[in-house]
Amino acid sequence: MSETPANGRTPLDRTPQWAALGKHRAELGEQHLRGLFAADPDRGTRYTLQVGDLFVDYSKHLVTDRTLELLRELAAATGVAELRDAMFRGEKINTTEGRAVLHTALRAPRGAVVEVDGENVVPAVHAVLDKMAAFSERVRSGEWTGHTGKRIRNVVNIGIGGSDLGPAMAYEVLRSYTDRDLTVRFVSNVDGADLHEAVRDLDAAETLFVVASKTFTTIETVTNAVVARGWLLEQLGAGDEAVAKHFVALSTNAQGVADFGIDTANMFEFWDWVGGRYSYDSAIGLSLMIAIGAERFREMLDGFHLVDEHFRTAPAEQNVPLLLGLLGVWYGSFFDAQAHAVLPYSHYLSKFTAYLQQLDMESNGKSVDREGNPVDWQTGPVVWGTPGTNGQHAYYQLLHQGTKLIPADFLGFAQPVADLQPALVAQHDLLMANFFAQTQALAFGKTAEEVAAEGVPAELVPHKTFRGNHPTTTILAAELTPSVLGQLVALYEHKVFVQGAVWNIDSFDQWGVELGKVLAKKIEPALLTGEGTEALDASTANLVGRYRELRGR
Numbered sequence: 001m002s003e004t005p006a007n008g009r010t011p012l013d014r015t016p017q018w019a020a021l022g023k024h025r026a027e028l029g030e031q032h033l034r035g036l037f038a039a040d041p042d043r044g045t046r047y048t049l050q051v052g053d054l055f056v057d058y059s060k061h062l063v064t065d066r067t068l069e070l071l072r073e074l075a076a077a078t079g080v081a082e083l084r085d086a087m088f089r090g091e092k093i094n095t096t097e098g099r100a101v102l103h104t105a106l107r108a109p110r111g112a113v114v115e116v117d118g119e120n121v122v123p124a125v126h127a128v129l130d131k132m133a134a135f136s137e138r139v140r141s142g143e144w145t146g147h148t149g150k151r152i153r154n155v156v157n158i159g160i161g162g163s164d165l166g167p168a169m170a171y172e173v174l175r176s177y178t179d180r181d182l183t184v185r186f187v188s189n190v191d192g193a194d195l196h197e198a199v200r201d202l203d204a205a206e207t208l209f210v211v212a213s214k215t216f217t218t219i220e221t222v223t224n225a226v227v228a229r230g231w232l233l234e235q236l237g238a239g240d241e242a243v244a245k246h247f248v249a250l251s252t253n254a255q256g257v258a259d260f261g262i263d264t265a266n267m268f269e270f271w272d273w274v275g276g277r278y279s280y281d282s283a284i285g286l287s288l289m290i291a292i293g294a295e296r297f298r299e300m301l302d303g304f305h306l307v308d309e310h311f312r313t314a315p316a317e318q319n320v321p322l323l324l325g326l327l328g329v330w331y332g333s334f335f336d337a338q339a340h341a342v343l344p345y346s347h348y349l350s351k352f353t354a355y356l357q358q359l360d361m362e363s364n365g366k367s368v369d370r371e372g373n374p375v376d377w378q379t380g381p382v383v384w385g386t387p388g389t390n391g392q393h394a395y396y397q398l399l400h401q402g403t404k405l406i407p408a409d410f411l412g413f414a415q416p417v418a419d420l421q422p423a424l425v426a427q428h429d430l431l432m433a434n435f436f437a438q439t440q441a442l443a444f445g446k447t448a449e450e451v452a453a454e455g456v457p458a459e460l461v462p463h464k465t466f467r468g469n470h471p472t473t474t475i476l477a478a479e480l481t482p483s484v485l486g487q488l489v490a491l492y493e494h495k496v497f498v499q500g501a502v503w504n505i506d507s508f509d510q511w512g513v514e515l516g517k518v519l520a521k522k523i524e525p526a527l528l529t530g531e532g533t534e535a536l537d538a539s540t541a542n543l544v545g546r547y548r549e550l551r552g553r
C-alpha cells in the first residue's frame with residue numbers, strides 16, 4: 001500500500017470511490033454483453049455521444065449506468081476537472097519539470113488569452129503560425145529556391161519521437177490533401193539506413209531539410225542532421241553558404257540551432273510548455289504545413305480546438321475524453337487488462353497508433369505518483385494496433401479467442417477519401433462491413449449451441465465457439481478531414497490526461513527515457529576501442545565483445 005502522500009491526497013486505492021467500484025465489479029461478475037443488450041433495447045442508441053464530427057458508440061463496453069456513475073464519482077474525487085482547469089489556466093502541472101502544459105494554447109483562436117507566468121502566449125503562437133504559413137507558401141509556390149536556384153521539390157524532416165511521429169503520422173493521414181508534386185520524407189532513426197534511403201534518389205539542389213528538435217540536443221537528430229548537411233554540401237559541391245537555403249530548424253533552443261550553423265532567421269520557434277509528444281500542432285508541424293498548405297493546417301487546429309472546448313466545458317455525462325479515460329481505468333484495474341488496441345479502418349491512419357503509442361505510453365508509463373510514492377494500481381496500458389482489415393488476417397485471432405482481455409477502439413469513416421477511382425470507392429463498403437462485423441463479433445461472439453446447431457461435429461465445437469464479451473469503442477465520422485484528424489488527436493490527448501489525473505501521476509515528464517541514453521553514451525566508446533568493457537556487467541560485456549569480433553575489431 002502507498003503511504004498517504006505529503007499533500008494529503010488519499011491514495012487512489014484507499015478512496016471510498018475505488019472501494020465502491022471494486023464492490024460493483026464483484027457484483028457484475030461474468031455479466032455478458034449479450035445480457036446487457038437484452039436487458040436494455042435502447043442501449044445501442046443510449047450509450048452514444050457526439051463530439052464535433054465524431055460519433056462515439058460505447059454501448060459495447062462492460063458497463064452499466066451504475067458503473068458509469070461510479071467512474072464519474074471517482075473522477076470527481078480525484079480532482080480530474082480541477083487539474084484540467086489548472087492545465088488550461090497555464091499552471092505548472094508538470095511538477096517534476098516545473099512546466100506549464102499548454103498544447104491547448106497552440107490551437108487557441110487568435111484573440112484568445114492564455115497566460116504563462118502572467119504573459120499571454122497566444123500572440124506568439126499566431127506569430128509563429130503566420131511565419132510558418134508565409135514560409136510554406138514560398139516553398140509551395142516555388143518562390144523559395146535552393147542554393148543553385150532550383151525550386152524545392154523534396155522536404156526531409158529530421159527529428160525523432162514527438163518531433164517525428166506527429167508530422168509523419170499526419171502527413172500520411174492527410175496524404176490526399178498534400179501537394180503531390182512534393183516528396184516529403186521523415187528520417188528519425190540513428191540507423192544510417194534511414195537517412196540513406198530517404199535521400200538516395202533525391203536531387204540535393206531541390207531538397208529542403210527541416211531539422212525538428214525541441215531541445216536541439218537529441219543525439220539521433222543532431223547526428224542525422226550533421227550527415228545530411230555533409231551530403232548536401234558534397235552533392236552541391238558548395239560550402240557552408242548553401243546551408244541557409246536548404247536547412248530550417250524547429251526548436252525551442254535558438255543557441256543550439258545557431259551552433260549547428262542554421263540561421264536563426266530560418267528557425268521556427270516553440271516553447272517549453274509544449275511537450276514533445278504534444279507538439280505537432282506547433283512549429284513541429286512545418287513539414288506537414290508545407291505538404292498540405294496553411295489553410296488545411298488551420299482547419300486541423302480548429303478541429304483540435306473544438307475538442308479542447310468540449311473537454312473543458314462539457315458536463316461529465318457527455319464528456320467524451322473523460323468517458324474514454326475512465327473506461328481505461330476500469331479495465332486496467334478491475335479487469336486487469338494490460339493492453340489497449342487502436343484499430344483504424346483507414347489506410348491513411350497507418351501511423352496513427354504508432355503516434356498514440358508515444359502519446360499514451362510516454363505520458364502514462366509511470367509507476368510513482370506525483371509525490372514520488374510507488375503506485376499500487378495499473379497505470380498506462382500497452383497501446384498497439386494497425387489498420388483493419390490487415391490485422392484481421394494477423395492477430396485478431398487472439399482478440400477473438402485468446403485468453404486476454406484487450407479493449408479496443410475501432411475508428412471508421414463513412415466516406416472514402418476523395419479522388420479514388422470508382423472501383424476503389426466501391427470497396428469502401430466492404431471495408432466498413434468488416435469494421436462493423438468485427439465489433440459485433442467481439443461483443444456477442446457465437447455460443448457453443450449456435451455452433452452445434454450448424455451441424456459442427458462435437459469435437460470441433462469448442463474450437464469454433466466465440467466467447468464474445470470483448471469491449472470496444474466505435475468512433476465513426478463522415479470523412480477523414482484535417483479537422484477530424486485534429487479532433488481525434490485532441491480526443492486521445494485528453495483521454496490520456498484524464499487517466500494520468502485519476503492515477504495521480506505526472507503525465508508530462510518522461511524520465512524513463514534517460515537511463516538508456518546515458519548508458520549508450522558509455523557503451524559507444526567500448527564498441528569502438530574496447531575501453532571500459534571490463535566495467536560493464538557480465539552479460540553486456542560479453543555481448544560487446546562478441547559485437548566487436550563480428551565487426552572485425
Ligand code: F6P
Nearest residue numbers: 161162163213214215218276513
Ligand atoms: O527521448 C524522448 C524524447 O525526449 C521525447 O519526449 C521527444 O519527443 C523526443 O525525445 C525528441 O526530443 P527533441 O524534440 O528534443 O529532439
